[in-house]
Amino acid sequence: MKRTHKCSEVTSELIGEEIYVSGWIHRRRDHGGVIFFDLRDEGGLVQVVYNPDSRDTFSLAESCRNEYVILSKGIVRERPEGTVNESLVTGRVEIIASELEILNASLPMPFQLDEHTSVGEETRLKYRFLDLRRSDMQENLRLRSRVSGSLRNFLNAQEFIEIETPLLTKATPEGARDYLVPSRTFPGSFFALPQSPQLFKQTLMASGFEKYYQFAKCFRDEDLRADRQPEFTQLDIEMSFVNSEEVISLVTEMVKKVFAETLSVDLGDFPRISYAEAIEKYGIDKPDLRNPIELLEVKDLFKSCDFKVFSEPANDPESRIAAMKVQNGKTLTRKQIDDYTDFVGNYGAKGLAYIRVEDPEKGREGLNSPIIKFIDDEILENLLSTLKIEEGDIVFFGAGKRNIVNDSLAALRDLVAKDLDLLTCEWAPCWVVDFPMFENNKSGELTPLHHPFTAPICGIEELKDSPLEALTDAYDLVLNGTELGGGSVRIHDKGMQQAVLSLLKIDKEEADEKFGFLISALEHGCPPHAGLAIGFDRMIMLMTGSESIRDVIAFPKTQTASCLLTDAPGEAAKDQLEELHIRFHGIDKEA
């Protein structure tokens, strides 16, 4: 091509030179006797000027429209006095065009590409190729690439090697629903797309690759959210002969370095907090530490209270009563508090008790609350001194089943901080550690909190005796209330692995069928190993300040997991289905 310079390279050093530039007509300003184009390529904008002096070129310029792709020749010159545009890198110069070639015309845009117009999700996704021309999306995907490059550089420098693992693989008994791919050669059998490369990366440790990483595509057929797509990318890492400390310190260094390199952000220290402490103080295992609000357990104060809403949970071992003090919460209106009550209702809370502190000196008289009339003086006094209330505070209470109180107050904590603009800093990373090995699910069965290959801290006998007490060598990296990644020391001992599987009621036969290769690897000299996976899309969301994961993925799916650009998923041809031995039942499909 004839292009000699990128638009952004056209600066004062080129004054007097004749150059070729190519790009899209970002905006045109036709003054009748003079025409300006803002010409855009991937680096930026430059102004090209068309005068009637060169007749043919000028009339061609008159016919151009926005988003035409052109090539123009011209001489760079300093802009006349008073016409400099300081907001452009190239704003001190302009190109006086002598030639113009239309490389490709364009239909009018279905929506405007400038940053001043908002566009609906449906239109953006249908014309994704145009949406991606917009500067926000350009910047997001460019940052994404810089970040993955920086991560690769870091890991390569530490002598990690990148290994790809299969996408056509086998369903495993883990959490999410699988995406299945029918096998042509084995009628009635299916591949599953991986939910993560977990089993493969452990197997690679048994193979003697001591430091592995991969940008791995993962697939989970579950309902979507603003931060969840059915296919997403993990930075998957695994190491042999390391303990959790070594993984944590390596990943801390890596994440700090990436933020410094790509955003010039110093993330500071990564404090550690135990799972138990996180739940107690924040109601959640991924607390946003930018938020100064904490929960306080006040269950013990209400054991002998007459107020049933509090006394019942106070005497139930599976319940908690948490107080959430919000300094200067007095600015919250009655309407907002009502909205908060509805809001916690989403999480199963039956109500939201509160106390507004008008004047702490006046005791009961200085409080405004629908509940204190049910609380006698002694308990109230204890409560107030425990909470260390001050004038203007508002205290919310959650009382009931532990999960409901935790879920609802954790969500309320975020919402209140947002409404009152309470966040104390821009970035707050932390490691959450000491996770329990198991929890009881709704049917009262043991399920792993992390996954069944996570090593417990205790021995086999202890684990069997009191599985719910057992802690693991697992760690989650949390940034601003988002779980960025998580990992653990893995079980490398066959006996322990069998003990865990038997507690999970997975018998030998099932284990062999589902992941016999991993068990076999453990039996053939598998080194101790540990690792972690980072949710790469979420990391980019945080780094770009995006509200939706769709804004950091080039071609994302809608909430119903369809693609508006390609119209996927689509129907399969009859002969394809026949080859795959698939027939439909119960849905109306033309065969």
Add this chain to the structure above:
RNA sequence: GGACCGGUAGUUCAGUUUGGUUAGAACGCCGCCCUGUCACGGCGGAGGUCGCGAGUUCGAGUCUCGUCCGGUCCGCCA
């Protein structure tokens, strides 16, 4: 599986509460004018299956029911 918000011109929205003449605005688009603009400006114009389908009514963008699409959340996501 459930709750909520939205769907009106190419785009973003108003109009729906209280049914009533020809459904508006901005930007974009088209035409004309304009030699220093930079989200240029001026004048004029075109552009609508009010998501779709039933129903109520003399009459539906507006009310009712169903349905589809987009979004946020709960469940789900080890």
